[in-house]
Amino acid sequence: MMCDELESMSCAMDARSSMSHSGDQDASVANIFIMFFAAAIGGYVLSSFVLLRSPGILHRKKEHRFAARHISHRGGAGECTENTIDAYRRAVSAGTELLELDVHLTKDNQVVVIHDDNLLRLTGMNCLISELRYEELPVLKRELDVSFARGVVMEDSENRTIPRLKDVFEEFPDVPINVDIKVDNDVLIATTADLIAQFKREKLTVWGNTSSKVTEKCYSVNPSIGLLFSMRRVVQIVILFYCGLLPYFPIRETHLEIPMPHCFFHFMPNPSKKQRFIVALMDKLLMRRSLFEHLQKRGIPVYLWVLNDPIEWDRAFNELRVDGVMTDFPSKLATYLKQHNV
Template structure:
């Protein structure tokens, strides 16, 4: 009897302590002080309004007042860091070649029309700018704009070169980098721990395990940004009638587990920003901000700006 009472009181104490620290994490962890706060994030510069990852897209987003540019990096044969999502150029340029096999000056121009990955049956028609830019071009043109860098391949030279550029342009306080791969994120952190990193996919799974077990309030976290999809948008990207029952269940389960207000509130209280991608509809913007997300990543920066203006969602100070 005494043993049972002891176990019950111990478990009760743990649950109450965990609940308290979930709400008030600064009792155990010092809140991270970030150098920037991003609510409006332009995915690939705004792939629904200009050709993705072009200087024209980035300029348009910055002119609108975006808080952050999201982009992707690869390395050319002559070790130039270029801004491009795909390793192979076929989708974006029509040329079936890998970026890593070509020197920068040989890279072809983008197609006139590109599909918008996160908007079903949507094509973006580009203007005059079809050039694949260098990362240094972006840094030079937008010295005060935070940039979110997806390191697309597990390449030590690419990681080193990106770090060198970040340091050269004095952007360690204006840059976040990472990848879904934990190996890449570990290499990024090892190369330059002064540049904040994103949660990798395995670390997101660990984060959820800690959250649902009640252990999260007790565990230190090195990452400063959680960047996750809103799983429910898959029903807008694919024909709902073609989704199988198992696909619907998995989508529902992933959405239920990931989209948790208590989790987002706990992380933001610890100074960890939460970004949800890639949202292109007003109902999804609304849901993300109601859940407590720090920021929304979109292909349509004008659409998101108009939504924020109408709903009084303030820009970061």
């Protein structure tokens, strides 16, 4: 009887010892896993930090096509009738380094420089550009509201003819031009690409659209022309930036051109709390100097639009250190740049 009890106690002790040994093994495996996971996370964070600051380790820096601190929005819509030859002449004489313009296609396949697809706001005629031949297009109104300067009306009695893109290329052969393809039209994209090639402007032109579909088509037609980020691509790089993954991804776009979110208040006379919150959130997420510096080190210049106030220019150049700003007032921006030695 005594022997049976001793044997039972021995078996129980062996079982407890086996369980304890098994528990120690499980704990050891868990500790190894935790250490491995911590090392992997630490290595990822460290490498992301290093590559964010030194992207040249992984990526060849893009060739600088041109420098542009001073960009004229629609040729300077606050000082001359928007998107006209006179506006571009005035902007260039003021010292602009990049002309921004918009293009559409007429019924007879002429690429014309104009912002809206419907002529009502700009000419008073309620008609689509695509429905008229070039010689049928009316002249622009004498008075036009400046979109990004609330309450400002541009009054101009000079030449208000809607120009063709080829007219602009002929007039300004050496001036860099930003072409905004306003609609998803294969003929418009192909014809614009042909004009850029005809005038040998691949290195002096950047084009695209907020639509990723349009931007993809632009790239496929001629990948040697400078390319803007679409809205979807901007969202992607912001997400990648905050995840620490941006340094690992190749970027084919050549220029980042985004709004400073506060410019949207020009369209909100009395913004609600919700609207103010959304704009503030966008500003917090988008206006990141470290993001801009990373892109600049990869050879991608950063431009902000549409800034018409010295306070905005101060923030853009001094706080965010962007490469250039787009404005409706070329002469005022030129004076600012000269006075502040930017």
